[in-house]
Amino acid sequence: MKTITCYLDFISPYAYLAFEALPSALMGVSHHVVYKPVLFAGMLKHHGQLGPAEIAGKREWTYRQVLWQARQLGVRFDMPAAHPFNPLALLRLALACSTDGAxxxxxxxTVFRHVWQGGMAADDASRLPALVQQLNPARAMDAPEVKAQLKANTDEALARGAFGVPTFCVDDKLFWGLDALPMMRAYLDEDPWFDNAWGSVANVQAGVKR
Structure with missing residues (x-):
């Protein structure tokens, strides 16, 4: 049985769609998925990047693409009232429902659908109590250990080479994004392509640096 670690942030529409598509993508494969919330903004800061929703043009394209992809997948998808938004409360709530950061x-x-179904503001404080009641977390959302776990998960993802969400880690391989699910499935099915092609990219030289 393979263990798959899924690094996710509820702010990401691609993470939501990949989460919904994952069971079908893994059907028939012996596996165990470990879900680890991370702070996508922290990953972007680490790599000195802006998020897709922070770049004019790319922002609009991102929303159009995920609406289309949701339609293709048959997944209910409603843009929240505002995006991007501050996901910290939702990330901490999810972590407070666990004892190990997973x-x-x-x-x-439940948290993903709170954000991506219904078209309401994901960070509306008036909606949070009902979500807390539904999830019944074992720990307080603002507990120091919960905050520390979010940082630890984010640091762990960065240490493994992650640069975005969703990222799926299997063995020493990282698969990034919704469109990487078929590639990950091929690896789990022991596709021989991975024997040589995966590592060959390390030999490609950088022709120019900006």
């Missing part, structure tokens, strides 16, 4: 799939599903 909330279960139901918790992640």
């Amino acid at each position: 909330p279960n799939r139901w918790v992640c599903e």
Whole structure:
């Protein structure tokens, strides 16, 4: 059985769609998925990048693409009232539902759908109490250990080479994004392509640096 670590942030529409598509992508494969919330903004800061929703033109394209992809996948998808938004409360709530920094799939599903179904403001403080009641976290959202776990998860993802969400880690391989699910499935199916092609990219020289 393979263990798949899924690094996610509820702010990402691609993470939501990949989360919903994951069971079908892994059907028939013996596996165990560990879900680890991370702070995408912290990853962007680490790499000195802006998020897709912070770049004019790319922002609009991102929203159009995810609406299309949701339609293709048959996944209910409603843009929240505002995006991007501050996901810290939702990330901490999910982590407060676990003791090890890895909330279960139901918790992640509930938070994802809180954001991406219904078209309401994801960070509306008046909606949070009902979500807290539904999830019934084992720890306080603002507990120091919960905040520390979010940082630890983010640092762990960065240490493994992650640069965005969703990132799926299997063995020493990282698969980034919704469109990487078929590639990850091929690896799990022991596709021989990975024997040589995966590592060959290390030999490509950088022709110019800006």
